[in-house]
Amino acid sequence: xxxxxxxxxxxxxxxxxxxxxxxxxxxxxxxxxxxxxxxxxxxxxxxxxxxxxxxxxxxxxxxxxxxxxxxxxxxxxxxxxxxxxxxxxxxxxxxxxxxxxxxxxxxxxxxxxxxxxxxxxxxxxxxxxxxxxxxxxxxxxxxxxxxxxxxxxxxxxxxxxxxxxxxxxxxxxxxxxxxxxxxxxxxxxxxxxxxxxxxxxxxxxxxxxxxxxxxxxxxxxxxxxxxxxxxxxxxxxxxxxxxxxxxxxxxxxxxxxxxxxxxxxxxxxxxxxxxxxxxxxxxxxxxxxxxxxxxxxxxxxxxxxxxxxxxxxxxxxxxxxxxxxxxxxxxxxxxxxxxxxxxxxxxxxxxxxxxxxxxxxxxxxxxxxxxxxxxxxxxxxxxxxxxxxxxxxxxxxxxxxxxxxxxxxxxxxxxxxxxxxxxxxxxxxxxxxxxxxxxxxxxxxxxxxxxxx
Numbered sequence: 001x002x003x004x005x006x007x008x009x010x011x012x013x014x015x016x017x018x019x020x021x022x023x024x025x026x027x028x029x030x031x032x033x034x035x036x037x038x039x040x041x042x043x044x045x046x047x048x049x050x051x052x053x054x055x056x057x058x059x060x061x062x063x064x065x066x067x068x069x070x071x072x073x074x075x076x077x078x079x080x081x082x083x084x085x086x087x088x089x090x091x092x093x094x095x096x097x098x099x100x101x102x103x104x105x106x107x108x109x110x111x112x113x114x115x116x117x118x119x120x121x122x123x124x125x126x127x128x129x130x131x132x133x134x135x136x137x138x139x140x141x142x143x144x145x146x147x148x149x150x151x152x153x154x155x156x157x158x159x160x161x162x163x164x165x166x167x168x169x170x171x172x173x174x175x176x177x178x179x180x181x182x183x184x185x186x187x188x189x190x191x192x193x194x195x196x197x198x199x200x201x202x203x204x205x206x207x208x209x210x211x212x213x214x215x216x217x218x219x220x221x222x223x224x225x226x227x228x229x230x231x232x233x234x235x236x237x238x239x240x241x242x243x244x245x246x247x248x249x250x251x252x253x254x255x256x257x258x259x260x261x262x263x264x265x266x267x268x269x270x271x272x273x274x275x276x277x278x279x280x281x282x283x284x285x286x287x288x289x290x291x292x293x294x295x296x297x298x299x300x301x302x303x304x305x306x307x308x309x310x311x312x313x314x315x316x317x318x319x320x321x322x323x324x325x326x327x328x329x330x331x332x333x334x335x336x337x338x339x340x341x342x343x344x345x346x347x348x349x350x351x352x353x354x355x356x357x358x359x360x361x362x363x364x365x366x367x368x369x370x371x372x373x374x375x376x377x378x379x380x381x382x383x384x385x386x387x388x389x390x391x392x393x394x395x396x397x398x399x400x401x402x403x404x405x406x407x408x409x410x411x412x413x414x415x416x417x418x419x420x421x422x423x424x425x426x427x428x429x430x431x432x433x434x435x436x437x438x439x440x441x442x443x444x445x446x447x448x449x450x451x452x453x
Contacts, residue, residue, distance in 0.1 A: 014429045017425075025421055029414050030411075044400045044404070046301035047397055056278050057279055058383040061380040065368070065374065067371075068089040072268065073088070073261055075261055077098075077258065082248075085259055090243030093262050094261055096259040097257070097258060099254070100221075100252060101251060102221060102251045104219060105182055106178055107179040109215065111202055111211070111213075112174070116168070117146050118147060121199065125194065128153065129188065130181075131186045135156045137153065161186065183220050184219055186218055188218070191205065221248050223237065225237075225241065225246075235247060268364075269350060269353060272368070284345075286302075305396075307392040323367055324367070337352035
């Protein structure tokens with residue numbers, strides 16, 4: 001009795017047989033590729049975690065490697081409605097007494113009254129000076145009105161810093177010229193150039209008709225600092241005390257304001273604390289990624305990785321080396337309150353750090369940010385190199401990504417080869433099916449013939 005199955009004359013389940021044969025042939029290569037892919041992905045994930053920890057540490061180290069950013073000063077005033085102050089790391093901690101005598105003002109001129117902004121003033125040339133700059137504009141029938149002259153002044157590419165406007169009062173329209181900058185050195189002069197020009201009604205300054213009136217004089221700001229007189233063309237004084245800019249807000253002679261410049265110890269301690277935390281995060285990440293669990297017999301993805309080992313070694317070396325010369329007050333992190341435990345992690349002793357800062361703030365800064373050999377400078381350089389376009393991290397990532405691409409290509413090639421194997425098996429089973437069908441027919445025929453005998 002013949003065995004029947006859908007679609008085949010031989011009665012065999014050819015589809016299932018072919019699938020099992022192809023699967024058996026695929027399995028070794030597929031398992032090998034899956035294991036390689038899992039390992040590469042694990043390494044890539046580990047490198048990604050290390051990269052993230054290093055990037056965070058890079059940012060924290062940058063805050064210490066910049067001497068100006070670390071050695072911040074802070075300014076405080078007894079009355080911030082009269083003055084404010086900003087400081088740089090050049091400022092020396094000290095106390096000052098500031099008294100604002102007068103604020104700087106911008107020069108402002110007002111013309112006589114005209115019937116309206118469209119009133120014709122006349123034609124000719126005007127030369128306008130402010131400070132060391134000047135401009136010369138041509139007044140023609142196209143712009144000879146009060147409004148036309150205003151627009152010509154404002155539109156001039158050589159304008160020396162003079163704004164023109166028109167205000168219409170009860171008596172008529174007035175042209176107003178205002179210096180953009182304060183201070184006596186930016187006083188405005190207006191000259192009609194040609195004697196008898198109708199534009200002389202807008203003149204002001206020595207040797208002119210002085211037809212315009214002075215609404216506000218050009219004057220410098222004046223103040224005293226610890227009794228010493230200082231002046232400025234603007235309401236900011238930035239040359240009297242190195243590293244200190246004082247902004248004058250209200251003039252009130254006889255009313256002194258106290259200005260205190262001090263080290264910003266809190267900001268320095270906070271920056272160093274972030275540095276310590278970020279470094280410890282790098283250490284913890286590397287330890288976890290390179291650990292081996294003897295009981296479970298499992299290893300971290302980066303155990304034995306040369307790039308990770310090199311980065312860890314470089315950081316430890318840079319952290320432990322002293323800086324400066326024997327004459328420097330501080331040369332190591334331990335001397336400014338940062339110590340290391342047996343696991344390589346750092347801790348900050350705030351009390352010791354505060355004492356070091358109080359004794360020599362600049363000396364503390366040199367330990368961390370000394371040009372060339374500051375500890376934070378060294379560490380940042382190591383991380384910059386590791387994370388750079390040709391650094392160890394980038395190279396490792398690139399290698400792993402190329403490996404994954406190669407695995408993907410091998411898997412595609414395996415699929416193509418298995419398709420050919422499947423086609424070969426189908427061809428062979430088709431031939432077998434045909435042969436078995438013919439043999440079945442022959443067997444049936446012989447059975448019938450023998451039955452007749």
